[in-house]
Amino acid sequence: MTTFLATKRDLLTFDDVTPEEIRRLFQRTAWLKQNRRIRSNQPTLAGRSLGMIFEKPSTRTRVSFETGMFELGGQALFLSSQEIQLGRGEELSDSARVLSRYVDAIMVRTFAHKKVEVLAEYATVPVINGLSDDFHPCQVLADLFTYEEHRGAITGKSVAWIGDGNNMANSWIQASAKLGFRLVLACPEGYEPESTCLARARQQAQQTGGVIEVVRSPRDAVFQADLVCTDTWTSMGQEAEQRKRQQAFADYCVDQALMATASSDALFMHCLPAHRGEEVTAEVMDGPQSVIWDEAENRLHVQKALLEWLMGVDIGVVKD
Ligand code: CP
Numbered sequence: 001m002t003t004f005l006a007t008k009r010d011l012l013t014f015d016d017v018t019p020e021e022i023r024r025l026f027q028r029t030a031w032l033k034q035n036r037r038i039r040s041n042q043p044t045l046a047g048r049s050l051g052m053i054f055e056k057p058s059t060r061t062r063v064s065f066e067t068g069m070f071e072l073g074g075q076a077l078f079l080s081s082q083e084i085q086l087g088r089g090e091e092l093s094d095s096a097r098v099l100s101r102y103v104d105a106i107m108v109r110t111f112a113h114k115k116v117e118v119l120a121e122y123a124t125v126p127v128i129n130g131l132s133d134d135f136h137p138c139q140v141l142a143d144l145f146t147y148e149e150h151r152g153a154i155t156g157k158s159v160a161w162i163g164d165g166n167n168m169a170n171s172w173i174q175a176s177a178k179l180g181f182r183l184v185l186a187c188p189e190g191y192e193p194e195s196t197c198l199a200r201a202r203q204q205a206q207q208t209g210g211v212i213e214v215v216r217s218p219r220d221a222v223f224q225a226d227l228v229c230t231d232t233w234t235s236m237g238q239e240a241e242q243r244k245r246q247q248a249f250a251d252y253c254v255d256q257a258l259m260a261t262a263s264s265d266a267l268f269m270h271c272l273p274a275h276r277g278e279e280v281t282a283e284v285m286d287g288p289q290s291v292i293w294d295e296a297e298n299r300l301h302v303q304k305a306l307l308e309w310l311m312g313v314d315i316g317v318v319k320d
């Protein structure tokens with residue numbers, strides 16, 4: 001079962017995975033999900049450890065990685081930056097080298113994306129981005145899997161993103177280029193996704209048929225969309241801007257009237273945590289088109305497949 005990758009692989013952004021690898025990952029994810037409770041499953045990560053550095057709060061990321069490692073026979077170490085020497089100024093590059101002597105992979109949730117890159121550069125074990133200011137690839141992998149679980153292949157479909165051009169938006173942009181679907185982002189002025197991320201993705205999308213557009217009006221983005229996504233207006237680290245953001249995003253609430261302009265079988269997604277009555281109404285969140293709890297659950301299954309792959313376990317689809 002165990003085969004080691006020739007060189008270490010990281011997951012910092014969607015640039016680190018090919019469409020074929022995503023497909024294999026999803027096949028393995030489906031198997032792990034379906035067979036989660038089978039006691040005779042091989043503990044594929046027995047004896048392995050995952051170090052998890054958190055510089056921001058988390059519910060889903062922490063619990064899904066920790067539970068995932070446990071279910072595969074390994075363990076996860078929660079390393080709050082407040083409680084490790086990193087918080088007292090130990091260099092990230094030194095921390096990366098030290099942790100690599102103990103654990104088999106490192107997951108990090110932090111602010112500047114550059115920090116994730118430095119960690120990956122100096123770590124000799126795989127590094128997983130558990131959210132930076134610029135990207136949240138684990139969540140979008142889980143979201144893509146969730147869409148396909150409900151509706152089949154996302155390639156060729158139309159996805160609407162409503163609100164902030166933030167870390168989640170950037171990962172959706174990269175995913176569109178990777179898997180070839182149409183992504184229309186509706187953002188208020190001054191909150192559009194970063195132009196370099198857009199330009200790079202648009203160039204890559206030429207090979208896959210992906211199309212990425214940025215518009216102002218949520219109605220233009222949602223019209224006939226197969227999937228409608230949103231996220232908080234104030235991401236972690238932006239708390240001081242909360243009032244200003246609430247005003248800027250006031251017209252960007254996903255409500256039932258907006259959902260009604262999407263395709264009749266459109267799904268609604270939110271990575272959570274959500275603010276009912278701000279970026280989404282309670283009616284939509286709790287309504288029949290919402291798959292938010294599946295998204296949260298699928299973090300566990302997708303990340304288990306990801307951990308196996310990055311730690312060098314063959315993720316070929318395992319037969320009973
Ligand atoms: N969606 C997500 O990453 O949630 P947490 O902040 O709770 O980890």
Ligand code: NVA
Binds near residue numbers: 236271273
């Ligand atoms: N954009 C949000 C996502 C939370 C999972 C944030 O960065 O806070």
